[in-house]
Amino acid sequence: MTERPEFRELVGDDLSPGERARLERVHELLVTAGPPPELPPGLAEPPGESPGDSLIGLPRRRAGAMLALAAAIALVAFLGGYVAGRNGQGEGFSAIKTLQMHGKGAAEAASATIEIGGPDTSGNLPLRVVVHGLPPLQAGSYYEMFLTKHGKPIAACGIFTVGGRNATVPMTLPGTARGYDGWIVTREAPGGDTHPVVLTT
């Protein structure tokens, strides 16, 4: 938590009593209000051509995407019980569901496809994440993928780096995963206290 600034240090000693009291009241209001939040990249610019339509359209689109994701997770969880009882699931990776991710912030041009495979004999779901256009990382940094609920990261799925801005990353999702509504990828640095989202469903 940020330390409360010292009013006297901010304004000095040469104010009239009236002005001093007035500014000190503002000082107290600033301390009480706290900092205004930074707008997320998706809200940094005003909406497009038809604000009433596009602004309402986005939550609907997001809600639709969430439903699709929830349906996908429910589907693979259901298939988990079915397929796990069978002997093996064939050679190689075969996606039973595919989801798209789009870039955010400094990685706005990036994209990714999450391919969800059928459950293995332990009930885990193989994922293959095909990433395009993610910026190269500094030494020691990495990307991390999370399952989210209402935009908050809930469960880590795995970490990866990219070579030549593209990568195909194998991951695993427990077949018991329930209640999630999205995925994000963040950029992480050792000891870093920021976790910018670079990809989101």
Added chain:
Amino acid sequence: MRAVVAEETTDGELILRTRDGDRDAFEALYRRYARSVFGLALRRLGDRGRAEDAVQETFASVWRGARSYRPERGPGGPWIYAVARNAIVDRSRARSEPPVEAPEQQSQEAGPPARAEASWTAWRIHRALEELSPSERTVIELAYWSGLSQSEVSEYLGIPLGTVKTRTRAALARLADLLEEELR
């Protein structure tokens, strides 16, 4: 040709122009209020995703509902605050997860009237910050929310300590002017 929006154009004038389909006026309102709306939504909803949705719904409502604004009833800021509050309440009602169980002990948090007043005050402060010049806003943000001392702010910005103090004092005075109502 698009109309120009001057900085001194009032919120009320911008809402009236938005009512007439003026996109520049709408965008000016968005730039003035998006952070304040987002801050209000975050405080009330406690969730960034739903706060983002509330911001979008607020400005969709501003665009569609600008005709309901009556300048004779008051300035534009409180009208936008009311629109934002309604969007946030709607978003709050729309939450799908079950409510948190009631605590056994009495909450130490402020009651609804105090919370409402605190929300309004924070809204006004954040909106007033947007009115400062970038150089004034920077010294305020660094002084209050970065944890830097005035000497460190001076070093960070590469300007003399006296300039930092002068700017900070001027910014506080400007905020005092803008927040006259809250200071009474």
